[in-house]
Amino acid sequence: MTIRPLFAWYDVWVGAFWDRKSRRLYVLPLPCLGIAIQFSAQETEG
Numbered sequence: 001m002t003i004r005p006l007f008a009w010y011d012v013w014v015g016a017f018w019d020r021k022s023r024r025l026y027v028l029p030l031p032c033l034g035i036a037i038q039f040s041a042q043e044t045e046g
Contacts, residue, residue, distance in 0.1 A: 002038040 009032055017026045023041070028034030 001040060004036050004038070006034045006036045008032055008034070 006026065006028070008028075011028065012031045014028055014031060016028075018024075019026070023039040025037040025039070026034060027037070
């Protein structure tokens with residue numbers, strides 16, 4: 001898991017967004033400022 005700060009001047013929303021394809025969670029508690037949490041690749045059982 002990797003956590004990085006995020007400044008997105010073009011995003012003026014407050015909340016959280018889960019990007020299922022890239023397994024990344026975006027959390028913006030303030031407009032334009034937040035963090036991006038990258039989760040590791042999904043492991044397969046077999």
